[in-house]
Amino acid sequence: MSFFSQRKNQLWLGLASVLMLIDLYLIIFVTPIHPEQQWAQRIFYFHVPSAWTGFLAYFIVMIAGILFLWKKDQKWDNLGLASAEVGTLFTALVLVTGPIWAKPIWGQAWTWEPRLTTTLILFLIFVGYFMLRAYGGHPERVSRYAAALGIIAFADVPIIFISVKFWLPEFQSHPQVEMNKQAPEYLYPFLFSLFVFTIIYVLMIRYRSHVLSLKNEALSE
Amino acid sequence: MLIKLLKKDLLLELRSKEIVISMLTFGVTVILTFAFAFNVSPDLMNSFAPGLFWIMILFISVLGLQRSFAYEKDFDAYSLMLTAPVDRGLIFLSKWMSGTVFLLITELAVAIPFVLFLQLELDVNLWSLWGIILLGDLGIMVGGSLVSGLAMRAKMSAVLLPILMFPLVSPVLIAAVKASIGILNHQPYEEWQLWLRIMGTFIVIFALIGYTLFDHITEE
Numbered sequence: 001m002s003f004f005s006q007r008k009n010q011l012w013l014g015l016a017s018v019l020m021l022i023d024l025y026l027i028i029f030v031t032p033i034h035p036e037q038q039w040a041q042r043i044f045y046f047h048v049p050s051a052w053t054g055f056l057a058y059f060i061v062m063i064a065g066i067l068f069l070w071k072k073d074q075k076w077d078n079l080g081l082a083s084a085e086v087g088t089l090f091t092a093l094v095l096v097t098g099p100i101w102a103k104p105i106w107g108q109a110w111t112w113e114p115r116l117t118t119t120l121i122l123f124l125i126f127v128g129y130f131m132l133r134a135y136g137g138h139p140e141r142v143s144r145y146a147a148a149l150g151i152i153a154f155a156d157v158p159i160i161f162i163s164v165k166f167w168l169p170e171f172q173s174h175p176q177v178e179m180n181k182q183a184p185e186y187l188y189p190f191l192f193s194l195f196v197f198t199i200i201y202v203l204m205i206r207y208r209s210h211v212l213s214l215k216n217e218a219l220s221e
Numbered sequence: 222m223l224i225k226l227l228k229k230d231l232l233l234e235l236r237s238k239e240i241v242i243s244m245l246t247f248g249v250t251v252i253l254t255f256a257f258a259f260n261v262s263p264d265l266m267n268s269f270a271p272g273l274f275w276i277m278i279l280f281i282s283v284l285g286l287q288r289s290f291a292y293e294k295d296f297d298a299y300s301l302m303l304t305a306p307v308d309r310g311l312i313f314l315s316k317w318m319s320g321t322v323f324l325l326i327t328e329l330a331v332a333i334p335f336v337l338f339l340q341l342e343l344d345v346n347l348w349s350l351w352g353i354i355l356l357g358d359l360g361i362m363v364g365g366s367l368v369s370g371l372a373m374r375a376k377m378s379a380v381l382l383p384i385l386m387f388p389l390v391s392p393v394l395i396a397a398v399k400a401s402i403g404i405l406n407h408q409p410y411e412e413w414q415l416w417l418r419i420m421g422t423f424i425v426i427f428a429l430i431g432y433t434l435f436d437h438i439t440e441e
Binding site: 069121122124125127128129131135136137138141147148149151153155156159160162163164167 | 438
């Protein structure tokens with residue numbers, strides 16, 4: 001049975017599509033133009049939710065890793081890999097949208113802002129994660145190694161963030177913190193966008209986990 | 222049991238001297254490339270020195286880890302070791318500790334050509350500097366041993382090790398460089414003690430994770 005022929009998944013797809021269209025409408029037509037940052041500010045409605053989703057995804061990779069090593073159930077390995085894939089996609093979006101915003105606002109495309117730097121390091125670790133998955137050897141062993149790497153990577157996040165923060169203390173500007181101080185007409189579409197991205201993330205990992213479980217079934221036959 | 226495992230690693234190295242000699246030779250080669258690539262005034266070189274030193278350590282530690290785990294891979298010694306009634310977490314701890322010992326021995330030797338060839342002027346408390354070097358080594362090796370355990374049996378283990386290890390140990394690199402700069406520039410302890418705490422936290426967290434995970438990931 002294909003994924004989208006199931007009633008529940010059709011509902012998820014419908015919900016995600018409608019919410020994304022509403023989100024785009026709100027961002028483009030409803031949210032007022034920011035007096036200082038003009039159109040550049042609107043990239044936050046994608047940039048920050050992508051970052052949130054990316055970090056949520058990597059957190060799920062860690063949880064799935066712990067559960068896989070504990071319960072030895074293949075479904076947790078599938079969830080871990082699915083979440084790592086989706087997380088890396090969103091992290092890549094963060095790394096693309098960050099410089100697009102920074103160029104007009106800060107005058108340079110790349111700055112070693114702690115959040116952006118932590119995201120870059122995490123992205124690189126997960127590129128290594130996929131290489132380990134691809135070239136690690138025996139599939140059952142690779143699943144265990146990947147689970148371990150997912151746990152290590154997320155445990156490293158706070159240390160990376162703190163060390164980068166104090167490495168160049170002049171970069172203390174956190175767009176997300178500023179976002180909370182914005183007027184409601186900026187804040188509510190932003191919160192809505194966070195919600196929509198989370199729904200899209202759930203749909204995407206459901207789909208990828210499904211595909212991965214089919215792949216495992218085919219391989220074991 | 223930890224002592225026995227550690228003794229095994231150290232005895233093997235004492236007989237072959239393979240790891241330390243490869244790390245040392247590679248270290249001197251790296252210093253030579255630094256000297257050629259950064260032909261700058263002594264003042265400028267002094268300010269680059271901490272960064273260059275830790276880049277060199279990162280490079281040679283990869284080489285050492287690869288050799289250390291290659292021992293286990295050859296003749297499938299690792300599988301044999303896993304059949305022994307040994308707590309797997311202890312295998313990780315012994316690899317970490319022996320790796321740190323090899324790195325320290327190499328550094329003691331490589332520090333001389335580093336200062337000599339790059340024409341550095343060292344006017345510092347060497348004990349404090351070596352304290353930072355020890356902490357940095359423990360940090361680099363705890364991350365490196367953990368990643369080596371994962372990458373060792375992969376097809377591209379030699380490539381995977383630095384790719385996984387460098388971003389993971391980046392906090393240690395930042396902290397070690399910053400603390401070394403603090404000491405070399407005679408900054409008061411309060412200004413750079415934060416970096417020691419970051420290295421300490423990294424070491425404790427990675428040692429605990431490594432000890433716990435090795436038991437789960439090395440089930441055969």
